Amino acid sequence: MLPQNTSFQERCSTMMIWFSAGLITLVFLWLLGDLFWHGWAQLSWSFLFSSPQNAGREGGIGPILFSTGLIIGVCMTVALPMGLSTAMFLAEYTQDDHRLGRLIRGSLDVLAGVPSIVFGLFGNALFCQAFGLGFSILSGGLTLACMVLPILIRTLEESFRAIASEQRLSAAALGLSRSTTLGCILLPAAIPGLVMGSILGLGRAMAETAALIFTSGYVDRMPESLMDSGRSLSVHIYDLAMNVAGGNPNAYATALVLVGLLFIINFCASWMAEQWTPLNQLPA
Amino acid sequence: MAGSLLLLIVLFLLQESWPAFQHVGLSSYFNDSDWYPTEDLYLLTPMLWGTVWATLGSVLLAAPLGILSALFIQYYAPPLLAIIYRRLIELLAGIPSVVFGLWGLVVLVPLIARWHPPGPSLLAGILILFLMILPTITLVAQTSFAQIPVSFLHSATALGLSRWSIIRKVVFPTAKAGIITGIFLGVARALGETMAILMVCGNIVQTPSHLFDPIRTLTANIALEMAYALGNHRSTLFVSGLLLMAMVVLFVMMAESLRHRNLDAATKY
Numbered sequence: 417m418l419p420q421n422t423s424f425q426e427r428c429s430t431m432m433i434w435f436s437a438g439l440i441t442l443v444f445l446w447l448l449g450d451l452f453w454h455g456w457a458q459l460s461w462s463f464l465f466s467s468p469q470n471a472g473r474e475g476g477i478g479p480i481l482f483s484t485g486l487i488i489g490v491c492m493t494v495a496l497p498m499g500l501s502t503a504m505f506l507a508e509y510t511q512d513d514h515r516l517g518r519l520i521r522g523s524l525d526v527l528a529g530v531p532s533i534v535f536g537l538f539g540n541a542l543f544c545q546a547f548g549l550g551f552s553i554l555s556g557g558l559t560l561a562c563m564v565l566p567i568l569i570r571t572l573e574e575s576f577r578a579i580a581s582e583q584r585l586s587a588a589a590l591g592l593s594r595s596t597t598l599g600c601i602l603l604p605a606a607i608p609g610l611v612m613g614s615i616l617g618l619g620r621a622m623a624e625t626a627a628l629i630f631t632s633g634y635v636d637r638m639p640e641s642l643m644d645s646g647r648s649l650s651v652h653i654y655d656l657a658m659n660v661a662g663g664n665p666n667a668y669a670t671a672l673v674l675v676g677l678l679f680i681i682n683f684c685a686s687w688m689a690e691q692w693t694p695l696n697q698l699p700a
Numbered sequence: 701m702a703g704s705l706l707l708l709i710v711l712f713l714l715q716e717s718w719p720a721f722q723h724v725g726l727s728s729y730f731n732d733s734d735w736y737p738t739e740d741l742y743l744l745t746p747m748l749w750g751t752v753w754a755t756l757g758s759v760l761l762a763a764p765l766g767i768l769s770a771l772f773i774q775y776y777a778p779p780l781l782a783i784i785y786r787r788l789i790e791l792l793a794g795i796p797s798v799v800f801g802l803w804g805l806v807v808l809v810p811l812i813a814r815w816h817p818p819g820p821s822l823l824a825g826i827l828i829l830f831l832m833i834l835p836t837i838t839l840v841a842q843t844s845f846a847q848i849p850v851s852f853l854h855s856a857t858a859l860g861l862s863r864w865s866i867i868r869k870v871v872f873p874t875a876k877a878g879i880i881t882g883i884f885l886g887v888a889r890a891l892g893e894t895m896a897i898l899m900v901c902g903n904i905v906q907t908p909s910h911l912f913d914p915i916r917t918l919t920a921n922i923a924l925e926m927a928y929a930l931g932n933h934r935s936t937l938f939v940s941g942l943l944l945m946a947m948v949v950l951f952v953m954m955a956e957s958l959r960h961r962n963l964d965a966a967t968k969y
Contacts, residue, residue, distance in 0.1 A: 423862060425862075425864055426862050426863060426864050429863075429864040429867075430776065430863075430864075432768065433768050433769075433771055433772050433776050434772070434776065436765050436768040436769060436772070437768070437769050437772040437776075437777070437785060439765075440765065440769055440789075440834065441785065441788065443831065444788060444792055444831075446807075447795075447800075447803050447831070450803060450806075450807060451799065451803065454806075522956075523705075523706040523707075525952060525953075525956050526706060526949050526952055526953065527705065527706055527709075528952070529885075529888050529892075529948050529949065529951070529952035530709070530892070530945055530948060530949070531891065531892025531893070531894065531919060531944055531945070531948055532892065532894065533892065533894040533919045533922050533923060533941065533944070534709070534713070534892070534941045534944060534945050535709075536922075536923075536926075537713065537716075537922065537926070537937070537938055537941045538708075538709045538712050538713065540926070541712045541713075541715075541716045541938070542708070542712055546712075562705060562709075565705065619794060622796075623794070623795075623796035623797070623798075624796075625796065625797065625798045625894075625895045626797075626894040626895050626919070626923060629923060629926075629927075630926050630927070650796055650798045650895075651798075653798045653799065653802055654798050654801070654895060654899070657801070657802045657805055657806070657899060658805075658898075658899060664802075664806055667802055668802070668806075671798075671799045671802055674796060674799065675795060675796075675799060678794055678795070678796065679791070679794075682790075682791070682794050
């Protein structure tokens with residue numbers, strides 16, 4: 417806390433700061449309240465499990481939840497092993513000033529900033545057309561995997577770097593090979609970070625819309641295989657709000673489901689963040 | 701791995717936009733009479749202006765308010781309130797853009813329409829983008845305030861400076877790089893934002909002349925026309941994707957270099 421006194425300028429600035437904080441809080445409570453108010457009325461168990469009818473104006477979001485799950489599943493199965501190996505390479509096999517490591521880190525920073533619509537274009541060109549996958553859950557998941565890789569690699573790398581170097585030194589002193597050290601000592605110690613990184617990536621993937629429209633498509637049926645087109649929750653909200661007259665009530669309910677899921681995911685991530693730090697410290 | 705992915709993305713965008721460079725040429729993007737892809741007219745400037753004005757407006761709003769609310773968290777709010785307020789801002793940072801778009805479409809646009817029709821406008825886009833980038837600017841600025849060595853604040857207090865003077869003369873200069881980093885990251889997010897802006901801006905191709913004009917941004921243009929675009933039209937959309945990526949990458953790289961400088965400066969003391 418800084419000192420307080422009561423000059424005119426001082427009182428003005430204090431008022432301004434409280435006012436802007438209050439204003440922002442009000443606007444955001446308005447947004448959340450509006451979402452909750454309109455969404456809650458529509459929400460029920462049958463809404464979650466039944467299929468959409470009449471272009472989504474009636475019925476539920478069962479198949480859409482299922483497709484979202486599949487897209488996220490594809491995304492994570494591809495992104496996790498790739499992210500894990502890159503993070504291991506960055507943290508264990510390169511020094512801070514290593515040229516390749518710097519290059520990789522630099523391009524990760526850039527990748528993290530690339531707009532999602534550009535990922536959508538890229539996914540459409542590579543997975544849908546060059547690989548011939550068409551509009552499918554598979555191409556949507558692969559596109560999302562490219563999107564979440566930067567955030568995933570960053571968190572994983574941090575968690576490897578957070579492991580006390582005594583652990584590596586003791587392993588080396590015991591004559592363990594580098595790969596054994598990685599597999600049996602460092603990997604288990606990094607598991608909390610692994611979980612947290614995947615939760616964060618999951619959150620980002622779930623919130624995504626723009627990258628999915630041209631890769632996983634619009635179809636709101638229950639998908640029969642990964643090659644089918646499937647609609648994610650966020651695309652469903654967009655479609656109901658923009659293209660379907662009278663779709664707003666169900667759009668609100670879907671938005672509430674999506675925000676609720678993301679809230680749970682974020683809550684898990686911050687809970688993990690509080691839990692995992694002590695695990696990596698060696699007893700003194 | 702990541703480097704090759706980046707290279708792959710750029711290569712694919714280039715490959716897909718190559719026909720447009722060959723058959724349409726860069727000059728037509730700025731000199732054609734209008735945007736009518738079916739008649740081979742590809743004027744990109746209205747969309748470019750739409751993107752620029754929406755981004756500029758939202759950043760001009762979000763930068764001061766973001767800095768003020770970061771100050772609120774760090775120096776003004778009682779501890780409990782500061783934690784609650786920070787949690788709220790973090791929660792908002794995680795809300796998907798399509799939900800912001802839905803709220804804008806259902807609540808904000810009718811409000812603006814009542815005040816000055818038509819509702820979907822540059823103003824709606826600016827307001828929604830403002831809400832979306834505010835958390836970024838607030839959180840980055842607050843982190844850099846928190847990194848200021850306590851001894852700075854203590855010495856300033858010992859000199860008898862008032863709270864606002866300390867903020868102006870000590871906090872702002874020390875945290876300058878961090879604040880600017882946050883703003884650049886906000887700009888990058890605003891430039892690349894698609895869904896929310898697509899839902900509230902009206903999507904009419906025109907260079908906006910005032911706040912209540914409907915606009916279409918580069919990102920919205922891609923999202924709207926990609927579904928049916930073929931040939932040169934499709935390549936042109938890839939060109940605009942390339943353009944967007946270049947702008948965003950520029951801002952992200954500036955932000956990153958500043959952040960490293962900020963960290964170096966902070967560890968010196």
